Amino acid sequence: MKIGYPCINESMNCTPNSTFRLSNYSESNLIKKVENNLKCLKEILRYNVLNNLLFFRISSDLVPFASHPVCKFNWEHHFRKDFQEIGEYIKKNKLRISMHPDQFVLINSPNPELVQKSVEELKYHCELLDLMGLDNTAKVQIHVGGVYGDKPSAIQRFIDNYKQLPVSVKNRLVIENDDHLFCLQDCLQISQQVGVPILFDSFHHHCLNNHEPMLTALKSAAQTWKKKDGIMMTDYSSQQPHAKKGKHTTHIDIEHFRAYINSAKGLNFDIMLEIKDKEKSALLALMIISADDI
DNA sequence: GCCGGTCAAGGTCTT
DNA sequence: AAGACCTTGACCGGC
Numbered sequence: 001m002k003i004g005y006p007c008i009n010e011s012m013n014c015t016p017n018s019t020f021r022l023s024n025y026s027e028s029n030l031i032k033k034v035e036n037n038l039k040c041l042k043e044i045l046r047y048n049v050l051n052n053l054l055f056f057r058i059s060s061d062l063v064p065f066a067s068h069p070v071c072k073f074n075w076e077h078h079f080r081k082d083f084q085e086i087g088e089y090i091k092k093n094k095l096r097i098s099m100h101p102d103q104f105v106l107i108n109s110p111n112p113e114l115v116q117k118s119v120e121e122l123k124y125h126c127e128l129l130d131l132m133g134l135d136n137t138a139k140v141q142i143h144v145g146g147v148y149g150d151k152p153s154a155i156q157r158f159i160d161n162y163k164q165l166p167v168s169v170k171n172r173l174v175i176e177n178d179d180h181l182f183c184l185q186d187c188l189q190i191s192q193q194v195g196v197p198i199l200f201d202s203f204h205h206h207c208l209n210n211h212e213p214m215l216t217a218l219k220s221a222a223q224t225w226k227k228k229d230g231i232m233m234t235d236y237s238s239q240q241p242h243a244k245k246g247k248h249t250t251h252i253d254i255e256h257f258r259a260y261i262n263s264a265k266g267l268n269f270d271i272m273l274e275i276k277d278k279e280k281s282a283l284l285a286l287m288i289i290s291a292d293d294i
Numbered sequence: 295g296c297c298g299g300t301c302a303a304g305g306t307c308t309t
Numbered sequence: 310a311a312g313a314c315c316t317t318g319a320c321c322g323g324c
Contacts, residue, residue, distance in 0.1 A: 015318080017318080018318095018319070018320085019318095019320080020321090021302090024320090070302090103316090105304095106304065109305095118303095145304095146306080147306085180306085181306085244314095246315090248316090276317095
């Protein structure tokens with residue numbers, strides 16, 4: 001069981017996802033930014049290894065505009081040594097890696113152009129992990145997408161478009177249950193058809209479910225992960241008090257986390273904490289898990 | 295230097 | 310039909 005946090009480390013004075021506006025796009029600007037991002041990513045990974053935080057989500061903005069038509073630069077070649085070096089470090093220290101393209105990646109859109117753009121974005125993510133030499137346990141997670149007024153059709157379109165994806169993307173793509181449209185059962189239905197693993201989000205499941213107990217839900221998601229995919233990845237968060245339903249907490253709720261871990265006793269999975277204060281909460285989660293092991 | 299409006303991309307929900 | 314919200318830090322121009 002590995003604990004992680006997404007993209008940014010707040011106790012460091014650098015960011016691995018510095019980007020820039022499209023209006024300022026230039027090759028030299030891109031190179032400058034990516035150099036900075038890679039340097040910072042290396043520092044964060046070192047921090048993670050030192051602190052035993054062995055799960056990490058790499059920012060989608062590592063190479064800004066990589067899949068955008070404006071980018072003609074061969075960043076894959078230019079930075080190949082850095083990607084290799086980072087990949088070696090990840091493998092040497094047995095870090096688990098994920099990426100999470102944002103809400104604009106929709107492979108079930110009725111608009112074929114939008115699907116194509118989404119595929120390009122997925123290819124960028126997967127290529128990055130390929131260039132690092134990581135195996136298929138490094139995953140790229142997305143949501144199922146939009147409903148477009150007709151859920152069965154939206155699910156069917158996901159399945160049809162999924163089948164058309166390049167193998168390099170299929171190797172890494174996983175789907176995550178969301179908090180208001182596609183629940184675990186919907187994801188399971190898709191997974192049964194195409195074999196895509198389900199990244200289980202416990203907080204989303206709390207917001208939208210079919211009354212499955214947590215352990216039942218975790219087990220059904222876990223069985224969608226095959227050996228080559230590695231052990232199941234999960235997202236964890238809890239409700240921010242006094243805020244709108246679905247709002248992620250700013251700081252880990254220790255008792256809530258402990259109860260969650262206890263409800264999942266006997267299962268092995270990696271946990272990504274989607275909590276605002278990042279590594280701070282992740283370190284606490286790690287302490288709880290370590291203490292429980294003794 | 296600091297402040298605050300703005301930033302590639304879509305979809306859903308509310309009014 | 311139009312605007313708010315999602316979610317969010319960082320960028321960048323204006324002061």
